[in-house]
Amino acid sequence: MPSSLDLIERIGQLIRFEQREIGVREDLHPIHIQVLQYLDKCNRYSDTPLALSHYLGSTKGTISQSILVLEKKQLIKKVPDNKDKRVVHLKLTPKAKKVLLKIDEQIFTDDLLDKYSDHVNNTVNKTLQSILKDLQTRNNHRTFGQCSSCRFFTKEGENKYRCGLTSEPLKLEETVKICLEHEPSK
Ligand code: SF4
Structure with missing residues (x-):
């Protein structure tokens, strides 16, 4: 039986393969697709x-080059802070x-994950999160976790949230986004 890590690697390879195929049709490199996917989640x-x-x-x-290409293709636009x-x-x-x-x-x-029960999906999700966390801790990588799981995240009331790091209010939809900070x- 293959190890769990082999399976994770293989699933990742297949996803990348499909991304490459779609990328060819859209005239995009895999990194361009990864940039778009990240911006959709962050x-x-x-x-x-x-x-x-x-x-x-x-x-x-590499990132600057990708941004240039994606801007030229009108897939992203730059907005000053x-x-x-x-x-x-x-x-x-x-x-x-x-x-x-x-x-x-x-x-x-x-239907890829729908065919499994909530219990199975939750267990797999928790296990993968734990593996990811260990890998990030061991290699000193930022966690890029979802806002609602952050130590700075504060719920102030019904649908009222705030970032304790920036002191700014957060919209409900922002609570599921991933964050650099x-x-x-604990
Ligand atoms: S916005 Fe970032 S730093 Fe602030 S609570 Fe959310 S994840 Fe944490």
Whole structure:
């Protein structure tokens, strides 16, 4: 029987393979698709070139090149930060959302995980989260976890949330986004 890690690696390879296939049709490299997928998942503190290079483990040069290509293809647009004009945020365009939808439909068929019970899905999810956390801790990587699992996350009332690090309010939809500054709660 293959080890669990072999299986995880194989699933990852197959997903990358499918991404390459779709990328060829859309004239995009795998890294371009990874950039779009990251920007779709991350919060407003993490949609910067620096956060991207941390998340993908790529050099700033590679990230800059990818941003140039994606801008040219009108898949992302740069928006200067309100407070610090040296910082730019990378926003997905409606065209990029369509590309991501196509990728989701082709790679992650809706019923792939639906056929398992909630109990099985939860157990697999918890196990994978634990493996990921150990790997990140051992190698000193940022966690890039979901906002609601962060030690700075505060629930102030019904649908009222705040980031304890920036002191800014968070919308409900932001609580499930991933963040560069995420630190797991103890
Ligand atoms: S609570 Fe944590 S994860 Fe959420 S925005 Fe603040 S630092 Fe990021």
